Amino acid sequence: MSEAATVHTIRALLATVVCDEDLVADIADTDGLRESGVSSQELIDLLAVLEEQFACEWDDTTAPETLRSIASLGAYICARTGRPSGGALATAARTSKEVH
DSSP: OOHHHHHHHHHHHHHHHHTOHHHHHTOOTTSOTTTTTOOHHHHHHHHHHHHHHHTOOOOTTSOGGGGSSHHHHHHHHHHHHTOOOOHHHHHHHHHHHHHO
């Protein structure tokens, strides 16, 4: 699964978690999720769904910026699971993975 497909899947899962497709449609891939109206509980719920969907675990050493946006989540998941990715966000996710 490419990074673009991963981001698309994250967006669809986010819409399910927040039960508001309009809110999610207004969020750009690089927008901060919390600043865009996603609650702390919804973010936690999304992370749990992402763990299940992508077999990817979050731990205490996951950098906070990884959780900031749909794009940063996608890059991190691609880096952690070996999916194809690209761009600066993917580089940041790979660096985070190497540190941990």
